[in-house]
């Protein structure tokens with residue numbers, strides 16, 4: 001039994017909704033900060049992105065940070081892949 005909700009995150013890594021199932025009223029097809037498309041699944045393997053953990057310890061209101069790597073396939077998510085690419089292009093920065 002998985003107690004994680006699903007996280008909805010834009011392709012630039014802005015967390016839109018860390019409780020996709022529990023709070024569907026906050027779902028957005030596009031990011032309100034940068035206009036990018038949002039995803040709820042790993043673009044590599046299609047597994048759901050882990051959102052809030054619902055066991056009473058990490059409740060709603062806990063600050064959610066977008067994960068950087070997929071927990072299932074280990075591939076960097078698109079927002080991290082962009083950062084890595086940018087870091088390679090500008091070697092000293094970040």
Ligand SMILES: [Zn+2]
Pocket residue numbers: 010011012013014031032033034035036
């Ligand atoms: Zn965004």
Ligand SMILES: [Zn+2]
Pocket residue numbers: 042043044045046047070071072073074075
């Ligand atoms: Zn994956």
